[in-house]
Amino acid sequence: MSAPFIASGNLLFRSDLTEAVLKHQLEAAVSAQVGKAVTVMLRTGAELAAVVGANPFADRPGNQVAAIFLDTAAPPSVLSEHRHRDGEEIALGTRELYVFYPHGMGQSRFVIPAATHGTARNLNTVAKLAVLAQTD
DSSP: OOOOSSSSSSOOOOOOOHHHHHHHHHHHHHHHHHHHHOOOOOOOHHHHHHHHHHHHTTTOOOOOOOEOOOOSOOOOOOOOBBBOOSSSSSEEESSSSEETTTTOOOOOOOGGGGGTEEEEEHHHHHHHHHHHHHHH
């Protein structure tokens, strides 16, 4: 089976392994390949669809809204513990943070310390991944 592809640094696949086992195996394999520790974030197709559906900034352009995927839920203090805010808006998700970047992600100096070990994707990408993850 060929895997669907979009240039986003993501991998879509099927597995019967638990999330914990799969995460450990993928991190070990990628870390061995690149020669340094790598953190992997895993989400099911249903979880990706839920991230899109729960987007509190759905009325904003998808390329200006990011879902920052985390391993665990962020503490509510993340809403006040940040630096260099210039119009950015932040909201909590289940295991992700949503950030609206009014001037674009590439122009922002916004720093969220709790997101240091996360990975961000704009909502256009997350929506495409959610659709691809639901197809056979």
